[in-house]
Amino acid sequence: MSPSSPPCGSVRSAAVVNEEIRALWQDPRVRLTREGRARLDRLYAEWAAAVRAEIGEAA
Template identity: 75%
Template sequence: MLPTPPAAPGSARPAAVVNAEIRELWRDPRVRLTTEGRARYELLVVEWAAAMREEIVEAA
């Protein structure tokens, strides 16, 4: 399964939703992610960071 690319700017999912997906993906930090899981994790972190920036700008 190919990782889903992050949403386009302005249409990002809320950071809390992305964070929940990250937590679901990596339930136990003692267990290494597969190569596919690691790629998905990296995309989610980028999406989460973008969502956080967007939420901060909206709050300002």
């Protein structure tokens, strides 16, 4: 597990994950490495799950 991954069962807020996405890909004109792209894909999935969880809590 990478140091930026949350422990199993915990969900970070969408805002926290979004900040990590922004930090990883500061300039969209610059191509990410294969590893960076894989990490970005995992962050997008985590962000989407966090948004769904936050919407569920608000409902």
